[in-house]
Amino acid sequence: MKKALILGAMLLAGGVLLALSASTASAQGLHLGWNTCRGLSANTNINRAFTCDNDLDEDPSTLAPLTQRMIGSYIAPVSINDFVGNEVVLDYLIAGGRGSWWNLAPGGCRDGAASFNFRNTTATPCVNWPGAAGVGGNMTIENVGADRARIKLIGAYSSGTPQALVAGTEYISFRLVISNAGTLACNAGCLSAGCIVLNSIKLGQFPDNPVPIIIGSPGPKGNHLTWQGGVGTNCPGAVPTQKSSWGQLKSLYR
Numbered sequence: 001m002k003k004a005l006i007l008g009a010m011l012l013a014g015g016v017l018l019a020l021s022a023s024t025a026s027a028q029g030l031h032l033g034w035n036t037c038r039g040l041s042a043n044t045n046i047n048r049a050f051t052c053d054n055d056l057d058e059d060p061s062t063l064a065p066l067t068q069r070m071i072g073s074y075i076a077p078v079s080i081n082d083f084v085g086n087e088v089v090l091d092y093l094i095a096g097g098r099g100s101w102w103n104l105a106p107g108g109c110r111d112g113a114a115s116f117n118f119r120n121t122t123a124t125p126c127v128n129w130p131g132a133a134g135v136g137g138n139m140t141i142e143n144v145g146a147d148r149a150r151i152k153l154i155g156a157y158s159s160g161t162p163q164a165l166v167a168g169t170e171y172i173s174f175r176l177v178i179s180n181a182g183t184l185a186c187n188a189g190c191l192s193a194g195c196i197v198l199n200s201i202k203l204g205q206f207p208d209n210p211v212p213i214i215i216g217s218p219g220p221k222g223n224h225l226t227w228q229g230g231v232g233t234n235c236p237g238a239v240p241t242q243k244s245s246w247g248q249l250k251s252l253y254r
Helices: 003-014 246-251
Strands: 028-034 068-075 080-094 114-117 135-145 148-157 163-165 170-178 194-205 213-215 224-227
Touching: 028 194, 028 224, 068 080, 068 194, 080 135, 080 170, 114 135, 148 170
Parallel strands: none
Antiparallel strands: 028 068, 068 170, 080 148, 080 163, 080 194, 114 170, 135 148, 194 213, 194 224
16 A cells, blocks of 8 residues: 555544654745635735625626635745645634624534635646645634634545655645525624634655644735735734734734
């Protein structure tokens, strides 16, 4: 059995990305974008607005998607020969309370409205997961306060062999879709301002190289997005006159 198959089973069964020691490397390199890879794109729009008055996921006249699609990416800090998967931590905070619309956790009003994949299917200037093997994984959503929640994504190759990452190259990590389904029944909090932060991505290597690399700082284009303008969340860019350091922002989501 190929070693990636063995590791894939460990990831999916255990719900963790490798039972390995702490990271020895960290670099600025996380990007989060609406609908496209933000790091290498000319699109600098970080805000997403929704009228919150329908359940539609596509425009009936144009068939254009109306869902919220977030693309997470990272700039590889070093070259890696045996990359096998990644673990993502993403947080969101909604001003005035999470409400029912953002209650995406199991048993929540919009349980099931969030979905994910790891190979991006939309046009993007960033590099997809290398290799032709499939990528599988899981997602957990936990409400960690009245106004915030944490999403964790774990992905790993389901077949084939580990792949190489090239230092300085920007790679797609995940595509997270927030559907509009259930909006009319679970409307509270939908119109409230929000901030979404990609906190960290852990790059797993085959146990022959047992130390994962954790990227925990933003890339040049930023690792945060706003929802409905983001005012009141301390999100960078939400209020032009407000300056928040990355450390101050990150402490809000811990």
